[in-house]
Every structure is written in C-alpha cells, then in structure tokens.
Amino acid sequence: MPRLNEATREQRREAIAVAAMACFTRDGFASTTMADIIAEAGSSAGSVYSHFASKAELVRYTASSAMTELIAAASEGLPSERSPAVVLGHLLEASARSTRARSLLQIWAEVPRDAELEEIATRNLGELRAQVSEALSAWCRDESRDAITAADPDAAAEALADVLLTSLQGYLVRVTIDRTIDAGVLAARLTAVVERF
CATH class of the missing domain: 1.10.357 (Tetracycline Repressor; domain 2)
Structure with a gap:
C-alpha cells in the first residue's frame, strides 16, 4: 500500500477526529470505545490506530x-x-x-x-x-x-x-x-x- 503524503495524512487524521467527536458528543468519553470510533469513521482498525495509538x-x-x-x-x-x-x-x-x-x-x-x-x-x-x-x-x-x-x-x-x-x-x-x-x-x-x- 502506498504511503500517504502529509496533507492526506492530516485529512484522514482530522476525519477520524471528527468521527470521534461525534461519538463523544453522542455517547460521552467513557462510553465511547475505539470500535465505536472506527465504525463512525468508516475506517479499518489499522487505519485508525496508525493515526492514534489509543x-x-x-x-x-x-x-x-x-x-x-x-x-x-x-x-x-x-x-x-x-x-x-x-x-x-x-x-x-x-x-x-x-x-x-x-x-x-x-x-x-x-x-x-x-x-x-x-x-x-x-x-x-x-x-x-x-x-x-x-x-x-x-x-x-x-x-x-x-x-x-x-x-x-x-x-x-x-x-x-x-x-x-x-x-x-x-x-x-x-x-x-x-x-x-x-x-x-x-x-x-x-x-x-x-x-x-
């Protein structure tokens, strides 16, 4: 798989953050799991974890x-x-x-x-x-x-x-x-x- 350029990497990181914010707003920090964020972002676990370790x-x-x-x-x-x-x-x-x-x-x-x-x-x-x-x-x-x-x-x-x-x-x-x-x-x-x- 080709490596992402910096602009694309930042766009994906921001898209994951937007998805996480939607989950946090809807369910709160404590109730939101990484699986929820992955589903909301429509990404793979590997993609999300490549941008955020936890x-x-x-x-x-x-x-x-x-x-x-x-x-x-x-x-x-x-x-x-x-x-x-x-x-x-x-x-x-x-x-x-x-x-x-x-x-x-x-x-x-x-x-x-x-x-x-x-x-x-x-x-x-x-x-x-x-x-x-x-x-x-x-x-x-x-x-x-x-x-x-x-x-x-x-x-x-x-x-x-x-x-x-x-x-x-x-x-x-x-x-x-x-x-x-x-x-x-x-x-x-x-x-x-x-x-x-």
Whole structure:
C-alpha cells in the first residue's frame, strides 16, 4: 500500500477526529470505545490506530482541536469597540460558530483524570485568557474609567478576562445541559449584566 503524503495524512487524521467527536458528543468519553470510533469513521482498525495509538490520545487531540477552534473563532472579527460587554458578546457568538465548543464540557470533565489533557486545557485556556485580556486592554486604559481600573489597567483587564471566561464557560455548561434554553436569550442576558461594568 502506498504511503500517504502529509496533507492526506492530516485529512484522514482530522476525519477520524471528527468521527470521534461525534461519538463523544453522542455517547460521552467513557462510553465511547475505539470500535465505536472506527465504525463512525468508516475506517479499518489499522487505519485508525496508525493515526492514534489509543482513545486517550484521540481525546487529547480532539480536546486540543476544540479549544483551538474556539480560540480561532474568538480572534476573528473582534469589533474595534472592545468594552467587556462587546468582548463577551463576541466570545458567546464565537462559541456558537464553533462546531466543537459544546464538547468542551465533556473535555473539561476529563481534565482531573488525565494530566496531559489538563496541560492542554490549561495552555489553551491561558491563551484564550491572554487574548481576551489584550482585547480589553485599551478599554481599561481609558482614563474616564473608574479609579480602580485607571490605577492598574493591566490588572483590571486580567480580572475582567477572568470574569468573561467564567461567563463563557458557564454559558457553555448551561446550553449543553439545558437543551430547552434559548442560547440567544441567555447570551443577551449575560451581556446585559456585563454592560454595567
């Protein structure tokens, strides 16, 4: 059998990851077996195992790609006016555009059991936090803000980034668990609260 070129190899790896994500989303990480993933991918066991040595490796790959997709979506099209409410609204919209964002709840639940997954999640959340903090930096440096923000705008941007990321995570938890909720209404309510900053 001919060897795959790098582009084809990456396409197959991504197709397997998409199949795994479908299984994880439908059945959860614990209940999904490699046989389920192989069947979902429509591949042979040899093909899947040539790309991923184990289910744990596949979980880590899908976790990293889900966070990377969310970070990329959050960095695209950020409005020039970057108040906390605008940035939060943008993050919530980015999570809605991300095809894998809702799987993050399951990924985060696996973090305490997998040190490598914890490292991936910590690194990716740190990258997203830095991106959000940077987006808020100019708003926090505006001298018309309150004395606390003006006194240390970098600390204020970091604190606000924590608030916005926690809101985003809570939003993802809520829309994943409560399938009856109107995600748009919930996003508008969260944004309205943050507008009071």
